[in-house]
Amino acid sequence: AQKVTQAQTEISVVEKEDVTLDCVYETRDTTYYLFWYKQPPSGELVFLIRRNSFDEQNEISGRYSWNFQKSTSSFNFTITASQVVDSAVYFCALSEAADDKIIFGKGTRLHILP
Amino acid sequence: DTAVSQTPKYLVTQMGNDKSIKCEQNLGHDTMYWYKQDSKKFLKIMFSYNNKELIINETVPNRFSPKSPDKAHLNLHINSLELGDSAVYFCASTSSGAPLHFGNGTRLTVT
Numbered sequence: 763a764q765k766v767t768q769a770q771t772e773i774s775v776v777e778k779e780d781v782t783l784d785c786v787y788e789t790r791d792t793t794y795y796l797f798w799y800k801q802p803p804s805g806e807l808v809f810l811i812r813r814n815s816f817d818e819q820n821e822i823s824g825r826y827s828w829n830f831q832k833s834t835s836s837f838n839f840t841i842t843a844s845q846v847v848d849s850a851v852y853f854c855a856l857s858e859a860a861d862d863k864i865i866f867g868k869g870t871r872l873h874i875l876p
Numbered sequence: 877d878t879a880v881s882q883t884p885k886y887l888v889t890q891m892g893n894d895k896s897i898k899c900e901q902n903l904g905h906d907t908m909y910w911y912k913q914d915s916k917k918f919l920k921i922m923f924s925y926n927n928k929e930l931i932i933n934e935t936v937p938n939r940f941s942p943k944s945p946d947k948a949h950l951n952l953h954i955n956s957l958e959l960g961d962s963a964v965y966f967c968a969s970t971s972s973g974a975p976l977h978f979g980n981g982t983r984l985t986v987t
């Protein structure tokens with residue numbers, strides 16, 4: 763069965779620090795997709811990134827970067843030079859190609875302190 | 877031109893009542909979902925429909941009944957509301973392997 767673990771429940775850092783949010787997943791499928799979503803205090807769920815299991819290249823988008831490592835079943839998310847606007851709950855999610863079920867980790871609440 | 881829209885945004889009701897939440901997507905997606913987010917922010921899948929057919933039903937009480945009149949709509953009807961049903965309910969849609977597009981959520985408060 764598929765599973766996503768975000769071990770960090772809550773993280774607080776001071777603005778401009780770098781921060782990494784961890785995500786570990788379990789799946790028996792060889793083809794799967796990984797996602798990160800952001801939920802700011804306003805409550806909407808914002809898609810950040812999708813990665814398929816055959817693409818282990820790391821990705822960078824501005825201050826955001828993602829490190830996908832199949833060997834450790836991890837898909838970690840780093841925010842560089844954090845800003846107060848990055849304060850949100852961040853969710854990692856997994857879907858297996860065999861079905862359309864997308865399951866979420868329990869989320870990491872990130873506080874960026876001014 | 878909202879992609880996934882759900883109504884109402886807020887719903888306050890008393891225990892024992894029956895209520896519905898509506899969801900529509902204009903993205904042409906085949907699959908639609910209902911997720912429940914509790915007070916601890918856990919996002920839990922409830923149902924999924926693919927082209928009007930129920931494909932996922934995650935041990936949700938049968939007081940919850942989804943209905944999909946066509947592939948662009950997935951409504952959620954809840955009978956005999958209980959205090960524990962208070963949560964934010966998110967509708968979402970996707971096509972295979974693509975990211976989920978979420979509605980803005982419906983905050984249900986049962987008093």
